[in-house]
């Protein structure tokens with residue numbers, strides 16, 4: 234390894250392989266770089282074998298990057314290293330050893346939706362009122378207790394005599410009991426059960442202590458108590474522990490992160506070496522100055538100034554939008570320009586926001602521009618199995634020829650249509666050049682399907698009935714019909730488990746979202762609703778390697794870097810969040826988050842905010858975030874909004890309604906993407922008969938999403954827009 238590429242402090246840190254080491258340094262100063270190179274150095278010098286190395290960080294993305302970077306340096310030799318998040322590392326250990334704690338090794342993980350369902354059930358069972366004991370804060374209390382390694386009995390003893398906390402303790406106890414009965418773990422359990430396992434079983438602990446000769450923790454400032462204990466346990470034998478972090482980037486206090494873990498490292502591990510890095514290699518001076526100025530407003534910090542030899546660079550751009558659509562539109566246009574004019578790639582751009590809800594409008598707008606993007610998030614609503622199933626049913630109702638959707642739900646719930654049958658249907662369909670659904674409808678004429686004809690017809694009839702009985706202008710009603718008539722509801726009700734309860738609630742939420750859509754759209758249709766959700770739901774179709782813009786919350790951006798960063802929604806009440814506004818301590822945490830955001834940018838930083846934003850079911854007016862005031866004007870260029878006169882109403886730009894926006898996207902998509910227009914038998918001027926609307930004349934035929942959109946004026950009901958494959962028209 235050529236150590237000349239590093240500055241002296243970095244070199245020192247790489248070479249200090251033995252004993253406890255703390256690297257405390259600001260953003261972009263090469264902390265992670267040191268970790269990567271140190272691991273490579275250790276392997277290169279044969280100080281350890283790959284499986285003797287454990288490296289922990291906070292997000293899956295960061296873990297993957299760490300792994301890639303080490304592999305990039307030493308090639309295949311990196312195999313067998315344990316590089317992951319706290320959760321993934323603990324999961325690995327628990328899958329092997331959890332039986333010692335009485336759980337079975339195929340335990341389930343309850344996500345936050347499941348946790349909420351469970352806590353509500355426990356509240357009910359104990360006769361505790363949700364208003365007095367709000368589920369969310371109850372879960373927070375429990376999480377807090379777990380982080381402090383307080384088991385229910387200890388908790389109860391500690392709060393003996395305190396009426397309210399005793400109730401909370403009882404709830405905690407029941408919650409934990411139910412988890413255990415279901416052989417399930419919540420997120421906190423994953424960590425604390427590992428710690429518990431290690432404290433109860435010296436042999437298991439010893440095994441891992443012997444195994445991991447070198448332990449690394451990146452982003453150490455965000456470890457909580459349990460994570461701190463875990464690291465100490467694991468490094469207990471060799472004491473070759475290297476932790477890196479930045480006190481200015483501590484952003485997980487709400488999850489119990491304890492900044493003292495980093496500040497007290499020297500006390501905790503005696504003879505620990507501490508190395509500070511000050512040169513930033515990531516950003517331009519303008520970006521760095523802005524970051525330094527913002528964070529300087531925090532009182533409780535050690536204080537450090539970053540410098541760079543990168544040059545001033547472009548000024549930071551600031552865009553003041555009228556509303557969130559204009560903001561998204563500006564971001565979309567700027568990305569187009571960066572890619573088409575400045576030669577950047579989509580994957581060089583990241584859009585960062587304070588809360589996940591902000592992503593929806595951005596996603597819609599980017600799709601409209603035809604900009605490939607990816608959303609980095611946990612298990613999103615639309616990724617949940619039950620929502621995917623409902624969507625597949627809806628697509629099938631909309632277009633029975635959608636084979637993929639058919640395969641997804643034909644046996645969900647079970648109709649005893651097994652894989653072999655599905656294969657036979659697929660073969661029969663392929664042979665006749667028709668869709669699977671069409672083959673199923675004529676199953677009685679296909680000898681291979683003779684035995685299962687009845688089951689197949691029951692399914693096709695179900696879909697046909699839902700098509701005819703429901704009104705396609707009311708997607709919510711169609712979902713309800715699907716849910717009830719397909720047997721899905723009965724399936725979920727048949728077993729009274731926490732998972733099923735969560736699924737039921739998610740489907741109710743999905744129905745609600747359809748109702749909201751119906752209210753917001755001028756002319757709601759099932760097609761538009763599906764199009765609308767597909768924009769959000771199909772994100773997982775994007776390949777992680779693909780060249781796409783990435784969207785994520787500021788929290789998940791930690792440790793990453795991008796040539797161009799868009800930091801949006803800089804409004805008081807959103808960022809800093811409403812919740813944080815009453816406490817200086819919390820404002821400081823938000824400010825650190827802002828510092829994290831700014832320092833992700835290498836070359837271009839674009840800040841934006843909207844004066845008006847739809848939130849909480851209404852329009853909220855806000856002023857610019859205080860963090861914007863903290864950035865001196867000399868580093869910033871203010872961008873004027875380009876508001877063309879024709880959309881101006883009384884001097885203000887009229888906000889585009891969501892349906893306008895979808896319409897636009899729809900048009901752009903159908904204009905741009907469609908290469909082979911589907912030919913239907915219909916053309917403008919034809920007279921047709923519709924089962925429900927009667928006789929009418931086709932006004933226009935427009936290709937759309939593999940189908941055609943027909944505009945028809947009916948004698949009795951006036952003009953309607955219908956999708957070709959759905960309308961099932963006959964020539965008059």
Ligand code: ATP
Nearest residue numbers: 238239240259260261262263264265266514515792
């Ligand atoms: P953060 O606090 O955001 O996690 P960090 O301290 O971990 O930042 P790195 O991500 O390791 O910083 O480094 C930031 C950038 O600087 C990277 O692109 C890295 O390749 C580059 N870099 C680090 N050290 C050097 C060096 N000595 N010479 C040139 N580039 C360097």
Ligand code: MG
Nearest residue numbers: 264265451792
């Ligand atoms: Mg880092």
